[in-house]
Amino acid sequence: MTTLSGVARKTQRSWLDPSTWHLRTRLVLVAMALLVAICGAVGIVSYASMDTVFNRQLDKQLEQASTRANAFDRPPSSFPSGRPDPLEARGQGAGTLNARIDGSIVRSGGLIDADGNRAPLSAQDEQVLLGLPLDNRPVDRSLSKGDYRLVAVKTAYGDVIVTGLPLDDKQTTEASLVWTMVFVSLGGLVLIGLAGTVIIRRTMRPLEQLSEVATKVSRLPLDAGEVALAVRVPPSASHPGTEVGSVGYALNQMLNNVARALEARQESETKVRQFVADASHELRTPLTAIRGYTEMLRMTENFTEDGRKSLARVQSQSERMTTLVEDLLLLARLDEGQPLKLTDVDLTQLVIETVSDEKVMAPDHIWQLRLPDQPITVRGDATQLHQVLANLLSNARKHTDPGTTVVTGVMISADGSAVVTVTDNGPGIPADFQGRIFSRFARADSARSGSEGTSGLGLSIVESIVGAHGGSVEVTSKPGRTEFALRLPCVTVEHA
Structure with a gap:
């Protein structure tokens, strides 16, 4: 006996096998997979494009801030009390990072917080700044205050001026873009799944009608007896102009042919049954006569031993033929459906x-x-x-x-x-x-x-x-x- 767990395992195996899925399920899944691929491609391209635009804007701002910081730098002889701090350059906005590196030492540096005050750099930040390339190309680094885009420029006085701008705004904007695209894509998937299911189900309805007709025909007892093959594909699913309609039309033609064949077979069976019944009925009289005359000969005539054996053989075979005729006549009556004496x-x-x-x-x-x-x-x-x-x-x-x-x-x-x-x-x-x-x-x-x-x-x-x-x-x-x-x-x- 099949248990519930066994049924569950069979159901699970069928769901894991794509060949057992309904065609409409496959079409909906294919449509959703294509939509996922399209949304993914659009999202990647959009993200890459926006990232490029933001980097250009940020690099332009970083170039301007670096120019201001480098313009503020002076030769050591011009400042007897010490070199100027790049953070003191005019026009530097909140979040800007500046540092001056002399050899392998960060002489001065810090960043401007949201209140316009100077915030010092940590030792770990200074190590990050010392490892920057001196090719005037902006790079992204993670500091204690967050992610920054940094550029290191070697001045004519032998020192290096580092300028950086925070990546918070860029990252926040890009994160908003990503989540917007994710939610829009999920909403589109849900809508496509629901609408696609309804549309595909309506589109596949003619195929379901064909399947229903074929299933009904497969359950009919077509092997014997009178069969009324009345099932047909409805006109809505049997238009020759469409693919499904052509199949429905061909199925109706096939059913018409089968119905004609069944009628011919039934007519032939009826004739055979009638012949068997008539022949059996007609054979009863001569068989009865043969048995009667055989019995009369056995009682009235004197036969040799071989003659008596032959006569007994005739009687035995006539009785056997009588039994066969009675059986055939009974089958003929049963085939005709004669009422029983209940x-x-x-x-x-x-x-x-x-x-x-x-x-x-x-x-x-x-x-x-x-x-x-x-x-x-x-x-x-x-x-x-x-x-x-x-x-x-x-x-x-x-x-x-x-x-x-x-x-x-x-x-x-x-x-x-x-x-x-x-x-x-x-x-x-x-x-x-x-x-x-x-x-x-x-x-x-x-x-x-x-x-x-x-x-x-x-x-x-x-x-x-x-x-x-x-x-x-x-x-x-x-x-x-x-x-x-x-x-x-x-x-x-x-x-x-």
Whole structure:
């Protein structure tokens, strides 16, 4: 029995396998994947473009601040008390960093805070400034006060003036741009997913209609009987002008052809059944005459030993042909759907009587019964149900060796049906024959070791009669155990 966890594992495996997804699911996912790729490409290009623009603006401002700081520098002889501090240059804005490096020492430096006051540099910041390249190209570095864009310019006096501007504004703007694009992209994905699902579902509706029609046709019993193949693809999904419409139109044409073929097959089957019924009915009279004259000759004439054997052979074959004709006539009546003579049938008593009759005919077999404590009643034709049991028991007798045990059981199944089983411990039925064992004239004499010949109609009659009673019959067989199980609707269970 399949457990819930097993179902969950199967469902999980199917979701992990793209080949099991619906086509509309794939289309929606492809559309969303394309949108993600487009949004990603647009975001990368936009971010790179804005970063370039901001860097240019910042480099221009940095160049101006560096020019002011370098213009403020003077030769040492001009300042007896010491070199000027670049931070004292005019026009330097808040956040600007300036430092003067003499050799490997930062002589002076700091940055201007938001209040216009000077903030000193830490020792770690000074080490970062000492490692700047002297190629007049701006570079980004992380300092204790944040990220800065710095440029180091060597002056004509031999020292180096470092100028830097904070990257906070640039980074804040770029972060806002990134989050804006992320939220817009997510919103677009949600809208595309919802709208795409609705649009694709409506677009794929004709394909679903084709699938529904094909599924309905696949479930119809087309193998026998009169079949009304009335299902068709609706006109909205069968316009030849579109791809899906062309498929729907072709499917309707195919169904029309199949319907015509089924009508021809039904007409042919009806003619064959009528012929079999008429032929069987017409054969009954001459067969009865043959049997009568044979019996009269046996009683009134004197024959030699060979003559008596020949006459007995004629009588035996006429009786066998009579049985075959009666079977064919019964199948013809069942095929025509003639009404049954329904009465309440005590299935338990019927089994006892039928097994007793068969026991007299085959005393060399071991006949056993497994019956319930109370009678089981079904609604059916007692004569035909007796023939069903007789055919099954006769089948077990004819196709098994003497000494075989045949067990006939009656029970009530869990769904309330009456079940009759006929089980023997014979050699079994080949697996390749079990699928066609109920077909008419199906015989596999090598399957079981009995010596009596059969017409191949017995099990066909069993299936037809049980089907007419609203029941079913099935067979399971392996060497050492063969079981035929009949299921019939149960009317009442009368407690003894």
